[in-house]
Amino acid sequence: MLRALRDASFAVRGYDIRPPDALGDLADIASSDPATFGRDLDVLISVVRDADQTDDVLFGRGDLVHNAPKLRYVVICSTLSPRYILDLRKRLSDRLTLVDAPMSGAVAGAVERRLSFMMGGEATHLDHLQPLFDAMGQSFHRMGPLGSGAQAKVLNNLLAASHTAMTRLVLDWADAAGLDETYMLELIAASSGQNWLASGMDTIEFARDGWAPDNSIGILTKDIDAALDAAPKGADTQLPESVKTAIRALGTRQKR
Numbered sequence: 001m002l003r004a005l006r007d008a009s010f011a012v013r014g015y016d017i018r019p020p021d022a023l024g025d026l027a028d029i030a031s032s033d034p035a036t037f038g039r040d041l042d043v044l045i046s047v048v049r050d051a052d053q054t055d056d057v058l059f060g061r062g063d064l065v066h067n068a069p070k071l072r073y074v075v076i077c078s079t080l081s082p083r084y085i086l087d088l089r090k091r092l093s094d095r096l097t098l099v100d101a102p103m104s105g106a107v108a109g110a111v112e113r114r115l116s117f118m119m120g121g122e123a124t125h126l127d128h129l130q131p132l133f134d135a136m137g138q139s140f141h142r143m144g145p146l147g148s149g150a151q152a153k154v155l156n157n158l159l160a161a162s163h164t165a166m167t168r169l170v171l172d173w174a175d176a177a178g179l180d181e182t183y184m185l186e187l188i189a190a191s192s193g194q195n196w197l198a199s200g201m202d203t204i205e206f207a208r209d210g211w212a213p214d215n216s217i218g219i220l221t222k223d224i225d226a227a228l229d230a231a232p233k234g235a236d237t238q239l240p241e242s243v244k245t246a247i248r249a250l251g252t253r254q255k256r
Helices: 002-007 020-029 034-038 051-058 082-091 106-111 123-136 148-176 181-189 216-229 238-248
Strands: 043-046 073-076 097-100 115-120 137-144
Touching: 002 020, 002 123, 043 051, 043 123, 051 082, 073 123, 082 097, 082 148, 082 216, 097 115, 097 123, 097 148, 106 115, 115 123, 115 148, 123 137, 137 148, 148 181, 148 216, 148 238, 216 238
Parallel strands: 043 073, 073 097, 115 137
Antiparallel strands: none
């Protein structure tokens, strides 16, 4: 995403707790010093794993709410609970405009500048930020007021998580039945079982991974928790909990 913004000629800089030389060709526009990074910062686009890391960027090691005196916009592109987003608004200064704009498309989508963004916020603020989104993605969905983008994203990812769990189970059962994986995936793509994971088994970077707390499959269980955190009062959460259990049980699947 940083590379896409740079290539679109925006005055952009990256902040990461890793040293700049760990970021390859982005080292010359990266910093691990929040004071240096925040000096002239106007728009912060936060793309970290979870709420704890978001807090670390804004109030902890990064402390960008204080290290960026010219900051006006905080754009949250992580997939977080809508409840967290609304609480974050209360914790930020009134001088800051908060927008939730979680994205979908994984690493491949970011590299190819075809991310999908689900946005929550006032139209005037989203209009102001739209050129930045245009540089990074190709599908933009304005879902409503602050928190709506996060709500839409956790619901979308809840569905993606169910596809992941069931597709992997189906492929395991197909193996046991002696069916060829390639033929099975071609059938799914052309019939009623079609879904994102099955169609991307050879392109989605985590499609064959087993669950681990620090990998992309682990992010899916984090996203289910974010959806459960915002579940309607009295909702039946048995199915999402079962999907989370199934994903946590996934092992590595070799290409067949």
